[in-house]
Amino acid sequence: MKRLAFIITLLIVSSCAKDKSNFTLKGTIKDLKKGTVYLQKIEDSTLVSIDSLNIIGESPFELRTYLDAPEVLFLKLDKNGEDSGIIPFFAAEGITEINTTLKNFFMDAKIKGSVQQEKLEEYKLMMDKFKDKNLDLIKNNLEARRSQDSLQIDSSLKEYNNLIVRKYLYTINFAINNKESEIAPYLAVSEIPDANLKYLDTINKALPPAIKDSKYGKELQDLIDERRKE
Template structure:
């Protein structure tokens, strides 16, 4: 019995000695032999490194950060070259798992963790289609300018304006439909920040109390106040 008691005491001491982290990012980069990985987030207006890992042979590792409320983090990979890749993800307290490859660091990224990340991915799936068409419009506009096709240029401009309106309306509606997620104020601040203030107000007023008290909830409220003070 004494041995068992001593074992429990030893385990308790070890557990107490372990450093607790709000966020644990478990990462596996297939094919990575050597390089440095950085975990970053925006503090005030600066992109700050909160943790880093020098990889030398083991492609599996963990990165850590403090976290008061769900927010966006960035996983950077410096492959000892002039190239630098970045994975953007929405994290909440607990464990986020990121599995990807060295060759296609961003495009192969599979992220499992927060509900906010799932919501953000849902938004990106739809908005990527709109962004693809916008790129096509830019290419067609360039060709029309070379051909001096004024009719085509006029039609493309109308389509561009329509696509922009659809993006804004979709983003606002998506935020309203996800008013209980920190993704809502984040999208307002990053995707439609230059929209009319009444649209931003609509999103802000719809947020649940918990989301209003989050990092992006507070930032959106302050952002709207600043706009109104300048008007």
């Protein structure tokens, strides 16, 4: 009887926690027969699950949590005891919808939700172009090394270094141009934490008080403080 009462108490606590949620993740996974989806967040540099659901068939799923402020969360799929992929997304109070497939869980993900997510996708589109250019440079460098073309090797190396600089400058400008959004400090701490301190400080000084006080605004300030100690 004591064990039964304990289990009932846990269920009641869990139900209350979901009732107090202010964020819902809805979605579907095409061709999934059976699996478990997890809603996760990063705590102390570790991914932890904050909600989960067992799925049978292609039925829609719903996961919930409470957000103090917008932040990047993760949708993870576990199929037959094996990790089948993870999808990061920028969550904010309200509803986010993710529809994807079992075959290409990450690549096929269509995300509809927060304005922060829209900005993140805009940023990623440009980053994809940088990645494509980087692959071209790697290919050119390999061909130059095979033919022992020292001029082409030097040229591809210079282009690569210029590409890195352009990527950093684009990220800095994107953050400053979107200083009213949590995306600004998030990109600073996740994409360019090793950038010149003056650039990180420029982003930080451009943030309005509300963004400075957000999760990633505080992380950016902590990063700058740590870098100054070095």
